[in-house]
Each structure stands twice: as structure tokens, then as C-alpha cells.
Amino acid sequence: DKGAYPFYMLKEIDEQPAVMRRLVQEYLGANGKPQIDEKLLAQMQEADHLYIVGAGTSYHAGLVGARLFERFAQIPTSVHISSEFAYEQPLLSKKPFFIFLSQSGETADSREVLVHVNENKWPSLTITNVDKSTLSREATHTLLLYAGPEIAVASTKAYTAQVAVEAILAKALGEYLGLEAAQKFDVKDELAKVANGMQALVDSKDEIEAIASHALSKPRNAFYIGRGLDWSVSLEAALKLKEISYVQAEGFASGELKHGTIALIEKNTPVIGIITQSRTAGLTRSNLEETAARGANILTIASRHLAKEDDSIILPDVDEMISPLLSVVPAQLLAYYTSLGKGLDVDKPRNLAKSVTVQ
Numbered sequence: 001d002k003g004a005y006p007f008y009m010l011k012e013i014d015e016q017p018a019v020m021r022r023l024v025q026e027y028l029g030a031n032g033k034p035q036i037d038e039k040l041l042a043q044m045q046e047a048d049h050l051y052i053v054g055a056g057t058s059y060h061a062g063l064v065g066a067r068l069f070e071r072f073a074q075i076p077t078s079v080h081i082s083s084e085f086a087y088e089q090p091l092l093s094k095k096p097f098f099i100f101l102s103q104s105g106e107t108a109d110s111r112e113v114l115v116h117v118n119e120n121k122w123p124s125l126t127i128t129n130v131d132k133s134t135l136s137r138e139a140t141h142t143l144l145l146y147a148g149p150e151i152a153v154a155s156t157k158a159y160t161a162q163v164a165v166e167a168i169l170a171k172a173l174g175e176y177l178g179l180e181a182a183q184k185f186d187v188k189d190e191l192a193k194v195a196n197g198m199q200a201l202v203d204s205k206d207e208i209e210a211i212a213s214h215a216l217s218k219p220r221n222a223f224y225i226g227r228g229l230d231w232s233v234s235l236e237a238a239l240k241l242k243e244i245s246y247v248q249a250e251g252f253a254s255g256e257l258k259h260g261t262i263a264l265i266e267k268n269t270p271v272i273g274i275i276t277q278s279r280t281a282g283l284t285r286s287n288l289e290e291t292a293a294r295g296a297n298i299l300t301i302a303s304r305h306l307a308k309e310d311d312s313i314i315l316p317d318v319d320e321m322i323s324p325l326l327s328v329v330p331a332q333l334l335a336y337y338t339s340l341g342k343g344l345d346v347d348k349p350r351n352l353a354k355s356v357t358v359q
């Protein structure tokens with residue numbers, strides 16, 4: 001039931017702070033120690049490479065997860081689109097471990113990969129919102145997202161829950177391996193900060209609605225740019241905008257613009273920079289300037305500690321490794337209000353189904 005909300009998507013965006021708190025309760029004990037099955041950690045520890053598999057938004061959550069596993073557990077990790085992996089399998093390492101990301105647990109392309117993984121008796125984990133879903137039943141292990149039913153076709157709270165569960169798992173695995181970076185990462189405290197930060201962002205809806213109506217209601221194209229984790233979020237931000245507002249949106253690695261894509265910039269093309277990483281903030285800002293010099297209408301989503309006075313949207317500070325949990329929220333809202341402003345059916349965009357059970 002969507003109660004007083006006009007669309008499920010807005011309700012689900014608003015539920016994200018509560019989902020973060022629920023994950024803290026479910027997975028982090030009173031002392032902040034991750035409560036993760038030791039058998040899972042032992043199997044992951046034996047792996048020489050983690051393969052994350054997913055589609056759409058779940059694939060994008062995997063892009064963030066790969067960085068978390070490499071940083072905190074120091075295990076090489078690659079991320080794969082399930083429909084690609086199923087038919088063009090990359091050369092695998094000697095001891096692979098597979099992580100399936102799927103809100104529904106029913107995505108046929110991902111299941112196709114899991115069937116193959118099981119035929120080879122490789123160990124696997126499904127991270128899903130649906131207990132006893134196909135991917136959950138067929139994988140060796142399951143971690144649940146505890147996000148509650150996600151009804152809108154555009155995935156929002158499942159993405160942030162996936163990233164949060166990956167952060168908890170990366171911390172647990174790194175600690176299990178005795179790694180200092182993991183010991184120092186206070187995931188419980190950080191997720192509490194994330195929950196408060198998300199609340200502040202969803203409370204500033206009116207400002208985000210104004211930006212959407214001013215900058216995104218008319219153009220046919222828009223670009224999100226960023227580097228590293230900000231690039232990963234750019235891809236998800238662009239998918240949200242395409243999916244429900246039918247704006248031709250792309251996420252670009254900001255350093256790649258000058259290698260071709262800057263040719264797309266025309267007068268008033270919206271270019272939204274995501275700036276949450278101190279190592280690359282200055283570089284992304286100069287890339288934004290380059291697009292502005294060609295007439296782009298630039299907007300910025302920046303973390304407070306890296307913010308400048310004229311940034312469009314300022315994000316509360318959290319550990320930079322989990323900044324996607326906050327930077328994605330204004331992007332979800334920008335997509336929502338752009339779609340709403342056009343009078344579209346936000347929850348049921350044309351040509352799409354919530355769960356894709358065909359290959």
C-alpha cells in the first residue's frame with residue numbers, strides 16, 4: 001500500500017534511511033561486529049577472485065561492491081553483466097567465488113550463470129531481497145536485503161541495501177582475514193551516518209524537484225560524470241533518468257570526455273558531476289568546466305568536505321568508500337521529479353517489467 005504517496009517509487013526512496021537502520025540491526029551486533037555466517041567467510045577467504053554477477057541496477061551495485069571487496073578484503077574482484085557472462089564466459093581464476101546480486105532473485109540471465117556455476121560446483125552467494133527466491137535457493141549462501149517489497153519498476157532502496165550489505169560483508173571478510181583497513185572501517189557508525197544523511201536528503205525534496213524542473217524537464221539528453229565510485233554512481237543515476245523519464249542519459253568516466261564524448265555537448269545540455277572522492281574531485285571539476293566552456297548547463301552533487309559554494313546539491317559527509325549510498329539519492333529524486341513533471345507513470349515505465357524472467 002502506498003498510503004499518501006502518489007507513487008511507490010517516492011515511498012521507496014523515502015524508506016531508505018529505515019532500510020539502513022534495519023541492516024545495522026540485522027547484521028551488526030551491539031559491538032558493531034558483523035554477524036555473518038563463518039562458513040561463508042571461510043569459503044570466500046579461500047577464493048583467489050570474486051566474480052560479481054547482476055543485471056541493470058544490481059550490476060551497478062556490483063560495481064561499487066567490487067571496490068569495497070578489493071579495498072577491505074584485498075581479494076581481486078570483477079563485475080559482470082549476467083546476460084554477457086552467460087554467453088561469453090571470461091577465463092576464470094583457479095578458485096572462483098560467485099556473488100549474485102538480484103533484488104527479485106528471479107532474473108533469468110543471472111540464473112543462467114548460476115546454473116553453470118553449480119554444474120561446476122563453484123561456491124556462491126546470492127544477495128537478494130526475496131527469501132527463498134530461485135537465486136537464493138540455488139546458491140550456496142544467501143544474504144537478505146531486508147528492504148521490504150520493492151514495487152516500482154525503478155529500483156531504489158534495493159540498490160542502497162545491496163551496497164550496504166556489500167560494505168558489511170567486505171568489512172566482515174577483511175576482519176576475518178586480519179586486515180587493518182577492515183578493522184579501521186567502522187561500518188556500524190558509518191551506516192548510522194548514512195541513514196541520517198539520507199534522511200536529510202529526502203527532506204530536501206523541494207530543492208531537488210526545483211532543480212529537476214529547471215534543468216531536466218526539457219532537454220532530450222543529459223550526462224552524469226564522475227571518476228571511480230562517482231563514475232559507478234553516474235551509470236546508475238543515468239539508468240534511473242532514462243528508465244522513468246525517457247531522457248537519453250549516459251554516465252561517463254569524466255576523464256573519457258575528451259576522448260570522444262565531449263562532442264555530444266551542445267548549448268544547455270545538462271551535465272551533472274558527482275564529486276565525493278578527494279583524489280579526483282579537482283579533476284572532475286575541471287572536466288565539468290570543459291563542458292561548461294562548450295555551453296553545457298553544469299550541475300554538481302558534492303560531498304560537504306569537497307563542496308564549493310555554488311554546488312547544486314551538497315551531501316552530508318560519510319566515509320568516501322560508501323559515498324554511493326548518499327550520492328545516488330538526489331539522482332533517484334531527480335529522475336522521479338523529471339518523470340512526474342512530464343506526467344508519466346513513474347512506477348510503470350513503458351516497455352518494462354519489474355522482474356525480467358526471460359533471457
Ligand code: M6R
Pocket residue numbers: 055056057058101102103104105106107110153154155156239240243354355356
Ligand atoms: O531483480 P534484479 O535485481 O535481478 O533485477 C535486475 C534488473 O532488471 C533491475 O535492476 C532493473 O535494471 C531495474 N528496473 C532498474 O531500475
